[in-house]
Amino acid sequence: MDIQASDILVAGGGIGGLAAALALSRQGAGVQLIEQARAFAEVGAGVQIGPNVTRILRDWGLEPGLRLVASFPHALVARDARSGRELGSLPLGERAERLYGAPYACIHRADLHRLLLEAVQAQGVPLLLNQRVAEVHQQAGQVSVRTEQGLARQPSLLVGADGLWSCSRQALGLHDSPRFTGHLAYRGLVPLQTPPAQSQVTVWMGPRLHIVHYPVQAGRALNVVAIVHGELPSNPQDWDHAAHAAQLFQALGPISRPLRQVLEAVPNWRLWALNDRPPLTSAAQMGQGGVALLGDAAHPMRPYLAQGAGMAIEDAQVLAQCWGDKATVAERVRRYAEQRWPRNAQVQARAIRNGRIFHAHGPVGWGRNLAMGVLGARVMDVPWLYQGID
Ligand SMILES: Cc1cc2nc3c(=O)[nH]c(=O)nc-3n(C[C@H](O)[C@H](O)[C@H](O)COP(=O)(O)OP(=O)(O)OC[C@H]3O[C@@H](n4cnc5c(N)ncnc54)[C@H](O)[C@@H]3O)c2cc1C
Secondary structure (H helix, E strand, O other): OOOOOEEEEEOOOOOHHHHHHHHHHHHHOOEEEEOOOOOOOOOEEEEEEEEEHHHHHHHHOHHHHHHHHOOOOOOOEEEOOOOOEEEEEEEEEEHHHHOOOOOOOEEEEEHHHHHHHHHHHHHOOOOEEOHHHHHHEOOOOOOEEEEEOOOOEOOEEEEEEEOOOOOOHHHHHOOOOOOOOOEEEEEEEEEEOOOOOOOOEEEEEEEEEEEEEEEEEEHHHEEEEEEEEEEOOOOOOOEEEOOHHHHHHHHHOOOOOHHHHHHHHOEEEEEEEEEEEEOOOOHHHEEOOEEEEOOOHHOOOOOOOHHHHHHHHHHHHHHHHHHHHHHOOOHHHHHHHHHHHHHHHHHHHHHHHHHHOOOHHHHHHHHHHHHHHOHHHHHHHHHHHHHOOO
């Protein structure tokens, strides 16, 4: 079957869904996007985007917009959360550009979402809000989608970009639930009077905890995320909770004074329960027939490699490249899934490993500190990741 104009339906208007709609429409494919929310919105938190991702955004013509709203750290600095001691650092800035051909950036999620949304709108992609996908079936290569609001579609391709609790997964016979990681993320933004002279990503590591902060909004705010081990809040799907600093400080235990000062500057904390799925093990988990999963719908990961949104954007780029091939829908989906699943699985696994390293204590923590001090950038850099996809 060959693809018809306006025959691709993207379910979900987060970073992944918008990236897919943009990349596919840039290939000349006819795309519609449906989103359950009544308005497009993103939560108040930041994301880091590595050179593997900024390169794609550049390709899509988004670099000028990115330059206005992102911050571009000169280094990633790791510190001991208890003593405050610097453990090691990875130069980013000019080194990332030189080695990987694109910058390392930190951006507020709402800014990244807006850049993508404006580009999708400029492509003329129809965006239908308040449409929550409730049923997805695939039989003999025919996909059927129905929303709670009564919309019915039979697209040639469904791009399931409906996030962690994806309903689109059903069409691939995937009925398993995400798993709670035992980790909680406290997130907040500190307004900055003046942008820092030099922007950097700082990671504080300690027993069963780590904290990351970096400037966003072109240096007008500091994004802070503190990860601790803890209990699942009452409703796992209601992931965004109000939180109190006292709860966080109790969970952290003793920390260095400079770190405490950063955390005390956060005016409001939000608490997120972190869920993931085990790393992918086959292409069939990313796409079959007329259904392609993308982003967190396919491979939700722990945020310890800072690549969940990045992998969604890479997925979108590869899906669009496969769409350029002369082939049937099923063959294009097969090529997409074959290309993407090993890399996504590798990133998922590395994120799990990073969590263990960041939160280590005793001899393992001691070994980590020693390795970072002696080998520095060599253990902190991730060339296979930042080199990106072709
Ligand atoms: C603490 C934390 C820090 C992170 N830091 C980083 C980072 O530094 N770098 C990075 O790259 N990533 C990071 N991530 C990961 C990143 O946020 C996610 O991987 C990314 O946002 C996933 O995008 P998505 O579009 O796949 O899913 P989502 O953002 O979840 O979007 C899914 C969309 O689908 C919609 N939807 C859901 N169900 C339906 C339905 N049934 N019908 C219609 N619409 C539906 C939702 O409303 C939503 O708009 C972090 C995550 C966390 C929790």
